[in-house]
Ligand code: GTP
């Protein structure tokens with residue numbers, strides 16, 4: 264079986280990509296898949312990559328073959344400045360070959376690799392190289408995680424329109440965090456009239472995974 268890849272993006276930073284990825288790791292593992300994780304670039308790294316460390320912990324718990332891997336394997340590009348990779352890398356360059364070989368080192372132990380982006384789709388990585396380019400680079404199906412604060416309708420529609428324009432397979436889900444009531448009153452009335460189905464990370468993890476597996 265060829266390794267399936269899923270790219271986890273969000274409407275912005277801090278929306279819940281890592282949180283969603285951890286939930287997905289558990290759900291895919293529950294279904295018997297050998298699951299792995301990859302975070303190509305993490306910025307704001309002081310001692311160790313926080314996302315990479317958490318993702319590796321979750322993945323190692325369900326896929327013992329990953330025990331031989333380190334955070335550096337999971338996050339090959341780490342920068343201390345908490346900024347877009349283009350800025351954080353300064354004069355360094357993001358070697359696409361290293362991205363590929365790092366990915367392969369993980370993928371050989373996995374049926375599914377979840378790839379967490381940094382920030383959102385339009386985050387610049389390098390000259391003419393943006394976060395959304397990683398979707399095709401890794402031939403991934405995309406999961407867009409959307410926030411539920413005021414402004415989320417605009418952010419969600421814009422991101423979905425952009426994904427459609429890229430002609431890449433994608434699903435999306437809302438992460439309303441601890442604020443279901445606010446989401447239901449401020450946002451759901453529009454979503455219910457506009458979309459056939461609306462999945463939330465809190466209630467629809469199984470349905471989201473079903474869709475991602477198609
Ligand atoms: P970056 O990778 O830094 O761009 O952020 P991210 O999109 O991965 O967001 P992350 O998953 O780190 O979530 C941001 C913060 O919100 C973290 O402190 C999470 O623990 C918290 N969080 C995310 N989703 C939920 C949720 O559903 N419930 C609660 N209680 N906390 C959440």
Ligand code: MG
Nearest residue numbers: 280281314379
């Ligand atoms: Mg994250």
